[in-house]
Amino acid sequence: xKLEQNLDKNLELFxxxxxxxxxxxxxxxxxxSKAFLIFVNDIVNKEELGxxxxxxxxxxxxxxxxxxxxxxxxxxxxxxxxxxxxxxxEVLLGSALLVVDGLTSxxxxxxxxxxxxxxxxxxxxxxxxxxxxxxxESLPVNISMMRRKLKxxxxxxxxxxxxxxxxxxxxxxxxxxxxxxxxxxKLKNKLKSIKIDAxxxxxxxxxxxxxxxxxxxxxxxNTEKPDILAAKILEGRVAIFVDGSPIALTVPYLLLExxxxxxxxxxxxxxxxxxxxxxxxxxxxxxxxxxxxxxxxLFHLQLIPLSFLLTIVNSIKGIPLSPSYEMxxxxxxxxxxxxxxxxxxxxxxxxxxxxGGLVLGETAVTAGIISAPTLMIVALSGICLYTVPELEQTxxxxxxxxxxxxxxxxxxxxxxxxxxxxxHLITFENYNTPLFAPFSPLIKDDMKDAFYKGFLSELQFRxxxxxxKNKRRxxxxxxxxxx
Amino acid sequence: MINKxxxxxxxxxxxLFLIALVPxxxxxxxxxxxxxxxxxxxxxxxxxxxxxxxxxxxFVVLSCKNAKNTLIGALEDKFGKTKTKILFCFYLLYFLxxxxxxxxxxxxxxxxxxxxxxxxxxxxxxxxxxxFFFCLKHLRVLGRxxxxxxFTTIVGILIIFALSLGNMDISSILPIGANGVSxxxxxxxxxxxxxxxxxxxxxxxxxxxxxxxxTKKILLSFLCSAVVIVLFTIIFYSVxxxxxxxxxxxxxxxxxxxxxxxxxxxxxxxxxxxxxxxxIFSLSLPLYFACKILSYVFSxxxxxxxxxxxxxxxxxxxxxxxxxxxxxxxxVMNDLGVFFLIFSNVIPIIISLLIKKENKNEVxx
Numbered sequence: 001x002k003l004e005q006n007l008d009k010n011l012e013l014f015x016x017x018x019x020x021x022x023x024x025x026x027x028x029x030x031x032x033s034k035a036f037l038i039f040v041n042d043i044v045n046k047e048e049l050g051x052x053x054x055x056x057x058x059x060x061x062x063x064x065x066x067x068x069x070x071x072x073x074x075x076x077x078x079x080x081x082x083x084x085x086x087x088x089x090e091v092l093l094g095s096a097l098l099v100v101d102g103l104t105s106x107x108x109x110x111x112x113x114x115x116x117x118x119x120x121x122x123x124x125x126x127x128x129x130x131x132x133x134x135x136x137e138s139l140p141v142n143i144s145m146m147r148r149k150l151k152x153x154x155x156x157x158x159x160x161x162x163x164x165x166x167x168x169x170x171x172x173x174x175x176x177x178x179x180x181x182x183x184x185x186k187l188k189n190k191l192k193s194i195k196i197d198a199x200x201x202x203x204x205x206x207x208x209x210x211x212x213x214x215x216x217x218x219x220x221x222n223t224e225k226p227d228i229l230a231a232k233i234l235e236g237r238v239a240i241f242v243d244g245s246p247i248a249l250t251v252p253y254l255l256l257e258x259x260x261x262x263x264x265x266x267x268x269x270x271x272x273x274x275x276x277x278x279x280x281x282x283x284x285x286x287x288x289x290x291x292x293x294x295x296x297x298l299f300h301l302q303l304i305p306l307s308f309l310l311t312i313v314n315s316i317k318g319i320p321l322s323p324s325y326e327m328x329x330x331x332x333x334x335x336x337x338x339x340x341x342x343x344x345x346x347x348x349x350x351x352x353x354x355x356g357g358l359v360l361g362e363t364a365v366t367a368g369i370i371s372a373p374t375l376m377i378v379a380l381s382g383i384c385l386y387t388v389p390e391l392e393q394t395x396x397x398x399x400x401x402x403x404x405x406x407x408x409x410x411x412x413x414x415x416x417x418x419x420x421x422x423x424h425l426i427t428f429e430n431y432n433t434p435l436f437a438p439f440s441p442l443i444k445d446d447m448k449d450a451f452y453k454g455f456l457s458e459l460q461f462r463x464x465x466x467x468x469k470n471k472r473r474x475x476x477x478x479x480x481x482x483x
Numbered sequence: 484m485i486n487k488x489x490x491x492x493x494x495x496x497x498x499l500f501l502i503a504l505v506p507x508x509x510x511x512x513x514x515x516x517x518x519x520x521x522x523x524x525x526x527x528x529x530x531x532x533x534x535x536x537x538x539x540x541x542f543v544v545l546s547c548k549n550a551k552n553t554l555i556g557a558l559e560d561k562f563g564k565t566k567t568k569i570l571f572c573f574y575l576l577y578f579l580x581x582x583x584x585x586x587x588x589x590x591x592x593x594x595x596x597x598x599x600x601x602x603x604x605x606x607x608x609x610x611x612x613x614x615f616f617f618c619l620k621h622l623r624v625l626g627r628x629x630x631x632x633x634f635t636t637i638v639g640i641l642i643i644f645a646l647s648l649g650n651m652d653i654s655s656i657l658p659i660g661a662n663g664v665s666x667x668x669x670x671x672x673x674x675x676x677x678x679x680x681x682x683x684x685x686x687x688x689x690x691x692x693x694x695x696x697x698t699k700k701i702l703l704s705f706l707c708s709a710v711v712i713v714l715f716t717i718i719f720y721s722v723x724x725x726x727x728x729x730x731x732x733x734x735x736x737x738x739x740x741x742x743x744x745x746x747x748x749x750x751x752x753x754x755x756x757x758x759x760x761x762x763i764f765s766l767s768l769p770l771y772f773a774c775k776i777l778s779y780v781f782s783x784x785x786x787x788x789x790x791x792x793x794x795x796x797x798x799x800x801x802x803x804x805x806x807x808x809x810x811x812x813x814x815v816m817n818d819l820g821v822f823f824l825i826f827s828n829v830i831p832i833i834i835s836l837l838i839k840k841e842n843k844n845e846v847x848x
Contacts, residue, residue, distance in 0.1 A: 299598055299606075305748030409606055412593045415756060416609030419763045420616055426627040427620050434627075442495065442630040 001084040007034055007101035014038055014099075017088055030057050030100055033064040039096040045113035048075070049096055053109055057098075066105055069098075077110030092167060116141060122224035122246065124389065130266040131227045139169055139243035142226075146173060146239075149230040154178070160191045162205070166198035170205065173229075173239040173248075180236065180467045183431055187238055187251060202245040209240075209251060211430050216394055219430045221250035221257055228262050236468025252433035254465055255425070256450055258390040259283075264453050272453035279387045280451065286384035287399050290327050291406035291414050293377050297323040299410035315371040323374075324407025330370050330378045331403065333360070335396065338382070437465035492691040496626030497684070498704040503633035505680045505708040506640070506715075507758050508765040510734045512588040513677045514719040516816065518727040521670035523655060524662040525727070526716040528670030532678040533709035539681035539828045539835075540705055544698050546688055546835035549842045553689035555779060557838045570830075571776045577826045578773035579796060584676045584815050586610070586766050587801055587808050596735045604802055611798045614767040618774040618790035622690060625771070628764050635757040640711055642754030644718065646738035651721035672820040679827025680705075686772060688838060734758060770794060 004010050015025065018038065026037040035057075039049070052075040060072060070080060081087050081097075082105045091097050094112030119141070121127075122134030135142045143157060154176040162170050170191060174184055187209070194208045206220040221237070223229050224246055229239055232250045240249040259279050264272035296303045297312065304312065319326060337356040341349045361379075364370045381399065385392050398421070405413040428435040438446030446463045448454035460474040492500075509529075517525035552560065558567040590607045598606050617624065660667075684701070694700065719733045722740070730736040738744070738751040770793055777789040801808060 299601065300752075302749050303752050308748070405609075409609055410598060411756065412597055412606055412759070413609050415760050416613050416763065419613045419760065420609075422631070423613070423616055423620065423624060423628070426631070427624050436627075440627040440630040441493070442499075 003082055003084055003087065003099070003104050003106055005102055005104055007036070007099065010099050010106075011036055013084060014087075018091065023091070028054075028057060030069065030098075031060050031062050031064050033101045035098060035100040037096055037098050038091050039111070040091060040094065043094040043112055043114060044096055045111045048111050048113075049109075052111070053096060053098070064100060064102065066103055069100065069103075069107065073107065073109065075109040075111065079108045080105045081108055082106070089161070089167060093169070114138060119145075125223070125225055125228070125262065127263050127266070130262055131225070133226060134224045135226065135229075135241075135246040135248060137244050137246055139171060139241055142241050142246075142248065143171060143173075145226040146230065146233075149226050150175070150233065155233075158184075158188065160188065162191060162194050162196065163199045164195065164197050166200065168199040169243045170199070171241040171243075173233065173241060174237075175233055178234065178236045178462070178468050178470050179238050180469065183251070183467065184238055186431065187240070191240075199242055200244065202240065202242040202247045202249050205240060205242055206249050209249070212428070215424070215428060216397060217255065217425070217428065217435060218258075218391070218394065219253055219435075221253040222247045222390075223250065224248070225262065231262075231265070232257075234473065235462050236466045252431040252466055253435070254433065254437055254463075255391075255435050256438070258388055260449070260453075265456075269453050269455045273451075276451060276453055282384035282387040283391070283395065286381045287395055287402060288414070289381050289384075290331060290377055290399060291402035292411065293373075294324045294327050294403060295406040295410045295414060298407065303411075312371075312373055315373055318368050319371050320369070322407075324403070326370050326374050327378070327403060328400075328407070330364075330374050331381075331400065333364075334378050334382050433466060438463070490691050491622040492626040492687060494691055494694040494697060494700075496629050497687060497691050498700055499629040499633045500625060500683070501680070501701065501704040502707055503629045503636045503761060504765045504768060505705065506711045507636055507762045508585045509677050509712045510640075510643075510715055510758060511585075511592050511732055511762075513674055514716050514733040515728050515731050516674055517670045517716060518720060518723075519670075520673055521666050522662045522725070522728075523657075523720055524660060524667050525670060525720055526656065526713050527660065527667045528674065529713050529716050530709075531667065531671040532674060533713065535824075535828050536678055536681045537702070537705060537709070539831050540684060541698075541702065542832045542835040542839075543681050543684045543688070544701050546838040546842070547684070547691070547701075548693050548697070548839075550689040550693070550838070551842055552838075554686055554834075554838075557688065557841060558834070561837060561841065568780045571780050574826065575773055575776045575780060577822070578769040578776065579793070580815055580819065581676055581679065581823070582766070582769035582773065582797060583800065583808075584812050586797060587812055589762065589766055590801060592732050592735075596732055604805070608798075608802075610763060610766070611794050613763055614770050614797075615790050615794045617764070617767045618771050618793065619786045622687075622775075625768075626691075632761045632764055636761040639754045639757030639761065640715075643734065643738050643751060643758070644714070646741040646743065646751050646754070647718050647722055650740045651718055652724065653717075653721050655721050655724040656717055673816045675820050675823035675827065676815055679823060680708075682827050682831050683768065683772070685831045685834060686775075770797065 004013070011025070020040075022041045024037075024039055024041055026039075028035050028037060037053070053073055056072050056074065062068065066080065070078065077095075079090075081090065087097055087099075087106050087108070090108040094114070095108045095110050098107040098109070100106075116138045117136050119133050119136055121132040125134075126132075133145065135145065146155065152175065156172075156174055156176050158172040160170045160172065161167050172184065172187060172191070190209060191205070194205070196204065196208075199205060202222065206222070210219040212219065221232065223232070229248050229250065233239055237250045237252065240251070242249075259276060261275065261279075264275060267275075292303075297316075301309065316323070316326075321329060333356075337352065337360075341352050341356075344352055357379075361375050365372050365375055385395055385399070388395070402414055402417060405417045409416070425436045426434070426440040434441055437443055438450055443464050445461055446465050448458050449463070457474065461471050462468050462473050464471070513529075514525060517528045521528045550557075555567065558570070562570075589610070590604065593607050594604065715733070715737075719730070719737055720727045722737055723730050734755055735751075738754070739749070741751065743750055773793045774786070774789045777783060777793060778786065781789075783789045800811070
């Protein structure tokens with residue numbers, strides 16, 4: 001709907017839509033014409049409003065024309081709008097809107113001022129070496145952080161608004177010469193097609209970006225750190241920022257990327273390779289140790305060395321639960337403690353850890369409810385899972401599945417479940433990118449940054465697993481041509 | 484005609500397929516079956532079968548070169564749809580029979596060696612679920628499986644070989660050929676069900692881009708698998724000598740006398756588990772192709788339906804008619820040698836020659 005020339009009609013229209021008490025309607029005179037200014041009280045910088053808008057208005061004496069008025073204001077962020085819906089959107093986003101009698105366009109001034117959190121190190125990805133800054137909830141701040149990392153005209157931000165009530169600004173970020181255009185278009189269309197009441201966090205968006213809803217595996221990557229995001233964008237991924245969320249999403253996603261820690265790239269190649277090996281091994285231990293232990297106890301005693309078998313026999317003497325129930329029970333206690341300690345206030349969380357971990361565990365073993373090896377295996381599995389924190393939720397569900405299968409079917413059941421999971425992983429594709437690359441399909445060049453972390457000088461090409469353009473990332477010489 | 488931008492497999496995957504999935508299914512019962520007929524010449528029987536497959540593979544690989552069409556497309560162009568479907572009906576039967584013995588053997592293995600405390604067929608049932616899921620997937624799954632499974636196969640084989648080499652008495656297989664040609668042929672004849680792997684490559688015609696020097700690479704990959712199995716049969720007989728035919732499941736028996744096992748437990752089970760893992764896919768192969776053929780022959784649109792039919796038949800026979808399975812198994816091993824020879828080797832060679840001729844003609848035109 002277009003704005004009317006008649007000021008009173010416009011005022012009535014705005015008042016009918018903006019009934020909230022925090023919206024201010026300010027009547028004024030601009031030269032010889034009447035006008036009104038609309039803004040939301042607490043999100044507009046009043047000092048700037050006075051200096052850049054109200055003072056020039058008070059001093060203005062001449063005839064009112066659109067061009068003259070537009071030139072009058074000193075605000076760097078000013079636009080002319082003639083659609084009523086766009087005017088409403090601007091006001092709600094934190095702009096001040098000036099509507100003048102006799103004009104069919106309104107003037108919007110970007111004077112938003114939101115309270116924002118200081119930039120700190122994100123709790124989910126702390127590092128010993130490397131940058132410590134993390135994204136915050138403010139989209140402009142996050143964009144400025146990315147601009148500081150990649151000072152290139154190729155760094156492109158494209159904005160979309162999602163959410164019928166929240167009108168959340170979402171920004172797609174990519175490197176023009178590297179990211180696949182078809183992917184960017186697909187993502188834009190997906191974002192535009194989201195019809196949801198509100199987007200309160202980026203995780204809302206990630207659910208809509210998944211191409212397969214029933215998979216247990218993540219399909220969209222995420223990070224809270226600008227350095228990691230810059231590296232991912234440089235590999236050809238597209239990032240998605242959501243206003244109000246400190247977590248940026250990245251597409252396409254490879255399972256391997258959660259095994260790659262930022263510190264791998266800041267430390268020596270040798271230590272990074274060892275660290276990665278430990279991470280892979282830890283995940284295997286976390287997933288399969290409880291299951292294989294139960295299967296061995298129940299069905300395959302021959303798998304356990306004799307001396308260890310004697311230790312187990314001594315420790316399970318008098319335990320009322322069967323091995324699978326015992327492991328399941330202990331694992332559930334661990335999951336409950338984990339869930340409680342995440343949600344509890346920090347100072348109570350410490351107490352819960354001590355009571356749960358030490359007192360409860362020790363007492364349960366002494367009371368003969370669970371055996372010491374079971375407790376140790378669950379504890380080890382729990383710790384190992386946190387070496388890849390991004391996949392902790394997926395793997396803890398899988399661990400339970402493997403445990404149930406182990407109790408019911410033994411080792412062959414575990415092998416069959418691994419095979420099932422493996423078939424799912426190798427055939428799974430999101431945005432034309434195989435989730436299990438570069439292992440399957442095997443991409444030789446990308447293996448330099450998989451199990452083994454190659455020297456930086458070896459990583460001359462962007463990952464072939466992703467459909468990126470401009471493959472070479474290290475030029476051969478100063479004038480070296482990119483392929 | 485094939486769309487060259489959408490090959491289902493890569494050349495590397497075809498080579499890895501031969502290394503990853505060909506040898507594993509031959510490491511369970513086959514060595515003892517060979518030993519029963521050929522005694523110390525069991526490896527010659529294996530070698531004879533591999534030679535037959537090698538020759539077949541050579542012709543199949545030649546037809547893969549410059550392939551202008553997929554197997555079905557080429558056959559339909561040459562013989563028409565009806566005749567192709569009739570031929571594929573026989574192949575459906577072939578794959579169902581080919582799957583039966585190795586799967587039953589695997590079932591017995593799982594029951595008797597892994598679940599010796601509580602043997603029940605239920606423990607083997609998850610295999611059918613995996614096979615069903617496998618059959619739902621596109622041909623790409625075979626290549627991607629091979630990309631990873633070659634590793635588990637090789638590590639598994641290395642562990643088993645390392646643990647069993649110390650107990651061999653190589654003189655037990657000498658003198659070579661002492662058991663007579665007829666017994667070698669008999670051993671070879673009775674083990675056809677485990678061979679015929681060149682046939683799988685026939686179904687890959689037109690599904691992958693042939694590389695320069697590809698013939699050598701593919702044949703070399705197959706040769707690696709052949710050498711591993713021939714070596715395995717030699718080690719097996721060298722460990723057990725004249726009682727080898729009684730060791731039904733070679734894979735578990737061959738390494739259990741290693742000294743390291745006395746000290747740290749059955750370390751060999753790591754290798755066995757890895758081979759068992761690879762074997763799940765190897766055993767699913769005939770079922771996979773049976774599914775695809777069933778869908779083609781009866782124009783079944785839904786993959787799940789053909790998978791249910793094929794897996795269902797196998798599962799019902801193995802679970803509910805278990806007492807008859809051994810009779811069928813004997814029939815397959817003793818009386819169907821010619822059937823397997825025709826469909827694993829003779830027909831693939833003829834088809835390959837025809838396709839090769841067709842390709843040549845097209846190039847000439």
